[in-house]
Amino acid sequence: MKIIVTGGAGFIGSNFVYYELKNSEDEIICYDKLTYAGNLENLKYAEDNPRFKFICGDISNRDEVYRLFEFDAPDIVVNFAAESHVDRSIEDPELFLRTNIIGTSILLDACKKYGVKRFHQVSTDEVYGDLPLDRPDLFFTEKTNLHTSSPYSASKASADLLVQAYQRTYQIPATISRCSNNYGPYHFPEKLIPLMIINALNNKKLPVYGTGENVRDWLYVEDHCAAIDLIIRKGKVGEVYNIGGHNEKTNLEVVKTILKILGKGEDLIEFVTDRKGHDQRYAIDPTKIKTELGWTPKTKFDDGIKKTVDWYLENKNWWEKIISGEYQNYYAKMYGNR
Ligand code: NAD
Ligand code: DAU
Numbered sequence: 147m148k149i150i151v152t153g154g155a156g157f158i159g160s161n162f163v164y165y166e167l168k169n170s171e172d173e174i175i176c177y178d179k180l181t182y183a184g185n186l187e188n189l190k191y192a193e194d195n196p197r198f199k200f201i202c203g204d205i206s207n208r209d210e211v212y213r214l215f216e217f218d219a220p221d222i223v224v225n226f227a228a229e230s231h232v233d234r235s236i237e238d239p240e241l242f243l244r245t246n247i248i249g250t251s252i253l254l255d256a257c258k259k260y261g262v263k264r265f266h267q268v269s270t271d272e273v274y275g276d277l278p279l280d281r282p283d284l285f286f287t288e289k290t291n292l293h294t295s296s297p298y299s300a301s302k303a304s305a306d307l308l309v310q311a312y313q314r315t316y317q318i319p320a321t322i323s324r325c326s327n328n329y330g331p332y333h334f335p336e337k338l339i340p341l342m343i344i345n346a347l348n349n350k351k352l353p354v355y356g357t358g359e360n361v362r363d364w365l366y367v368e369d370h371c372a373a374i375d376l377i378i379r380k381g382k383v384g385e386v387y388n389i390g391g392h393n394e395k396t397n398l399e400v401v402k403t404i405l406k407i408l409g410k411g412e413d414l415i416e417f418v419t420d421r422k423g424h425d426q427r428y429a430i431d432p433t434k435i436k437t438e439l440g441w442t443p444k445t446k447f448d449d450g451i452k453k454t455v456d457w458y459l460e461n462k463n464w465w466e467k468i469i470s471g472e473y474q475n476y477y478a479k480m481y482g483n484r
Contacts, residue, residue: 147172148173149172149174149221151176151224151226152178154189155185156185156227156332157183158367158370159226164191170375173197177205179227206252212256215257222266224374225253228246232296232298233480234298235301236422237480239297246305251308258318268325268374270299271363271390271430272298272302273294274286274324278427279361286324286431292307306324310384313384319383321378321383321387323374326365326389326391327364330368330450332464333454336476338401343455343458344458349410351414352405352415353484354415354416355417355420356424358396358415360426361426364394364395365391365443366444369445376435376440387439391430392432393446394429395447407452407455419484
């Protein structure tokens with residue numbers, strides 16, 4: 147089969163490309179605009195594989211997308227392409243609407259025009275909004291109402307609604323997955339875990355928003371890739387699957403764990419102005435994907451976080467190139483007066 151992976155040069159997409167090249171016989175085409183978050187270096191171990199091809203293109207460009215479907219005739223499309231950072235969406239929502247909503251609708255139009263066996267939308271637990279910190283008994287299920295907080299999550303929820311509308315109206319064979327926070331190799335250093343690892347390595351302050359009590363439910367990226375692989379092969383058309391491994395941690399716990407692994411002092415922690423509209427707690431109930439598809443996460447947080455820190459230690463070259471470029475200006479703008 148031929149699988150188009152949109153956004154395959156980003157964090158999760160590149161891990162998914164490697165997962166499929168290793169665990170399937172399928173042909174993988176990565177279609178990616180190479181925004182600031184897309185990096186061909188993420189795909190350097192796939193480049194020489196005869197089952198892999200990279201095409202530079204934008205999901206919100208209809209002509210380019212139709213050309214892609216016409217010439218490459220995919221069986222399956224897995225849509226990872228998105229603007230993915232909440233803080234950037236708070237600064238400038240428009241691009242999020244264009245890529246995450248219009249881009250998804252153009253991919254759906256292409257599926258309708260050319261026909262596919264499966265369109266899979268990689269969504270997020272953020273579409274459910276947040277849970278209160280004092281109700282550890284509450285979890286997001288697939289039946290939880292959509293209730294978004296940031297322009298990013300609103301754009302992802304809009305895309306989910308479009309996928310469901312196209313599935314019902316035009317019988318597009320679509321599935322949706324909503325995963326909790328991922329971590330692992332190739333994670334762009336604007337996000338909590340890689341930012342904290344790199345700042346600690348550089349003996350820079352670790353900017354924790356608010357009091358650091360917000361809770362995220364962490365999943366090692368390879369476990370997310372395995373879940374998506376199962377959904378595209380065995381998942382039922384029209385269904386939504388939540389993905390998460392019951393690994394809830396406060397941000398402060400995560401940051402302290404990283405400092406401990408690196409042998410650095412907690413005096414590096416600096417509490418800074420909170421994120422606007424900051425979601426308090428995310429927590430996934432993964433019962434459906436476990437019982438219906440037999441998925442279980444393999445990597446425990448304690449092992450995954452050590453592997454991740456090791457990866458950043460071994461791949462200094464990868465992140466040094468990123469933080470020495472345009473990203474420096476972003477960092478100065480976002481954290482300069484915080
Ligand atoms: P990322 O920002 O690392 O990568 C996004 C990729 O999409 C980049 O390679 C970028 O170049 C590409 N892209 C952006 N706009 C594009 C466009 N218009 N056309 C084509 N390509 C474009 O993001 P990520 O963290 O790997 O997230 C991937 C997907 O998974 C997103 O849809 C995100 O909403 C979802 N998700 C992420 C997490 C997480 O913890 N990171 C958790 C759940 C869901
Ligand atoms: O839950 C899934 C989502 O997880 C994905 O849909 C998003 O694409 C992904 O970016 C991630 O969103 P978060 O906002 O949870 O991730 P981020 O790494 O930006 O922040 C994690 C937590 O850490 C959050 O509570 C904010 C806090 N934080 C973040 C940064 C960058 C800090 O305290 N300091 C920081 O410098």
